[in-house]
Amino acid sequence: MSISFLKPIYLLLLIPLMLFLWFGGKKTKYTERKGSVLFLRAFVIIPLIIALCQPQFVQRFKGQSIIYLSDSSQSMQYTEGFEDWIRESQSFKGKNDQWAVLAMGLDTQLMNSFESNNPVNFANVQVKRDFTNIEGAMKTAHGLLPRDSNNRIVIISDGYENVGDSLSYAKILKANNIPVDVYPLKIGIDTEVAISQVSLPSVSFAGQRISVEIELESTVNTSGVLSLFMNEQLIYNGEVNISSGRQKTVFPVEIKGSGFQRVTATIQPKADTIGQNNKAQGLTFVEAAPKVLLVEGSRGVGQSLIDVFAYNGVDVDPITVNQFPNSLEGLLNYKTIIFVDVPAYFLSDTQMKNIKNFVDVIGGGFIATGGRNSFGVGLYQDTPLEEILPITMEVENEEEMPGVDLVLVIDKSGSMSGEKLNMAKNAGVSALDILTEKDRLGLITFDHGYTVDFQLTPTSEKDRLKNIIQGIPLGGGTSIHPALEKAVELFDSSSKNKHIILLSDGVEGPQNYEPLLEKMRDSSITLSSIALGDDADIRLMEYLAVNGGGRFYDVRNVQDLPGVFAKETILAGGNYIIEEDFVPSVVRSSFTPFSSGLPEFNGYIGSTLKHQGEGIIFTHREHPLYARMQYGLGRTVAFTTDTFGMWSKNFMQGADFPSFWMDTLSWVSGRGNYGDISAAITLKDAGAQIDILVGEPLDEDESIQLSIIDEEGNRENIVLSAASSNSYRATTPALSQGIYFINATRKQGEQIRALSMNGFVVPYSKEFAIENLKSSSNMLEELAKATGGRILTRPSEVFNANYNPVRRSVDISWIFILLSLLIWPLDIAFRRFAPTVRLPKIKKKENTPEEQIEAGEDAMSRLLKAKKGRHKNN
The missing domain is CATH 3.40.50.880 (Class I glutamine amidotransferase (GATase) domain)
Structure with missing residues (x-):
């Protein structure tokens, strides 16, 4: 035991107090009754100064404060009992130990406080059992634990946490030196079948044939009778084989009615343990087909x-x-x-x-x-x-785009003489100017034969290629097919987008283009064609473009040719098609x-x-x-x-x-609502995340309001936060199994400008999900390890942990304040009624004869000097 001060700096106030007493006591006026008053006043002030220092009475505390967190969620009914284990462990506590019990589900309930030692009646637990929130229970326990005690938390659970993140909160407990011991419980279920999900379109149309997808999950190979209901009407009933693991079964269903329609699926397995997870629902909004x-x-x-x-x-x-x-x-x-x-x-x-x-x-x-x-x-x-x-x-990321390989196949027959060929040359140059450094250009000219003027060449050689294009000579007849065959060969193993632009103003003899076009399609080569003038074979050119996956141009004015080439080069897709x-x-x-x-x-x-x-x-x-x-x-x-x-x-x-x-x-097509507002719902943790989208940002006098309504008609307003100028987000609190409807409105004052109604289904509690019906002790073990706790097996281990006793401090400032208050009336009474108390005088030291002679001589010298000074003044 010892005494310490939380704020010892205030002890420095004693220094000016002592100096005041010292110098005040030497003065004559305090040598009588007033001196006694001065020192009595000091005995009033000194305890107050000590109280300012917050004196603490410190002793080592050897007891423990332990809070049991008993899992009371629904899944715990399938574990071995733990109530007797808790009661037995309490019989091993020391005389200075104390304990409390918190029941936990989604929320917590204090079943027994530190001040009470009454037996815990677990039959009176009233927590929300649909979920397990270990993090929330740990936070509550942390707040209940005394500050100056040897604290521990003991968790009794199956370890399936479906709300919160206890491992994150474990860091806070570790920092506050609060270990978490765990007693993992195993769920005793080996044979289980569940319907994990019923999926169907959120919106459908009357008469539409939709696919209802039923996802089954099982721990064994078995069979069962699956039933499907549209609202209350049975639409399917039959036996299905069920394999261990997950499987999906799809049923075609014709939608009837209007508004929100419910689809319910049930399974009756031959091998099963619990029935709460054998039913699931889906929801669709039915409206007139658009x-x-x-x-x-x-x-x-x-x-x-x-x-x-x-x-x-x-x-x-x-x-x-x-x-x-x-x-x-x-x-x-x-x-x-x-x-x-x-x-x-x-x-x-x-x-x-x-x-x-x-x-x-x-x-x-x-x-x-x-x-x-x-x-x-x-x-x-x-x-x-x-x-x-x-x-x-x-x-x-245009630099990652593949680019285009473009081959120009240009007619140079005699009919192209004059302005036609000149414009064709200008068109080829315009195409070259549009291509980028990633692209390559090839040129084939034809009359009764063909010439490869240049192979596929990078556009970095632009000047050379322009000279070749400008130098295209005039030829004779018209033969398109061989030139196109050669153009296809030029691409060879190209990994870029492959495109051909064919220009001709003439007509060739009969040809079978289908094998060549099929080869082009297999090689992802596309072909656009330009029929120039009134004499061009328009039927052939259009046929080639349509079957070549490109575009057909009927150009009657030769002046339009460069613009068409430029447009077609852009459309070749070097910067778009991947x-x-x-x-x-x-x-x-x-x-x-x-x-x-x-x-x-x-x-x-x-x-x-x-x-x-x-x-x-x-x-x-x-x-x-x-x-x-x-x-x-x-x-x-x-x-x-x-x-x-x-x-x-x-x-x-x-x-x-x-x-x-x-x-x-x-x-x-919308959901029968109106305005520029829509909602998307995602089930998340124990609740739902709702995203609201609007077409235009809100004006200053506008607002978005969101309400959620359960099947019983209970309505709750949900607060939205802005995710961007056009989107808003809200997260609902924990939701129990059932169907919920949401109403989102965009309002200007009291006027509703836009409305969106939607609905969603919360399936059975996660407590009955098959993943929960398996041991989750790994999470509990990680929790114990993260906080320096233990994995318990026997009740006797709860109170036998090694720990360093804490130093418990008790504030005793009140004692010194009380002492000062007790002395203060004495001070008042003493000043008014007490007799004078003389302080002892300080006896002066007598001088020796020699000192007296020296003192006399000094006095005489001073008198002589004074006399001489007066004579001078006269």
């Missing part, structure tokens, strides 16, 4: 989408791009417009502005898909189409388009995601493959690969292709 305008860039490329939509009851009007309506009124009968490999240069400015107004003002949907004629190669840049899409036509095999990555967990596995694609159009766009799927080069965005009152989607098998053959042949496009149509 009418779709599907626009093809070339005839036939939209057939796969037409088939998907028609099969699912969607009313589709397919047209070619030259049939696109010229007025906004012509679009108002449709809910969504879909472009399939449509180039912007086939549309007028008015038509593109009408599409923008259709989305922005009318609230329609717009989907653009890829191909060799869309997005960047379709000249979407700086048009209303680029403005409304979630991507820009610029390509990030033809490489890749497997995409899905970055948004709430969107699962590839339930059968990620397909391989063979190419796409490069682009860049806008900051307000929502990237869903990305390529191996981190370019957007599938992105979407809210624009004004409507929504838009960009799919930068194709839908007709050129780069997406594997995807089209897979089972996910129809559901992918029905989900896309559902999203872009």
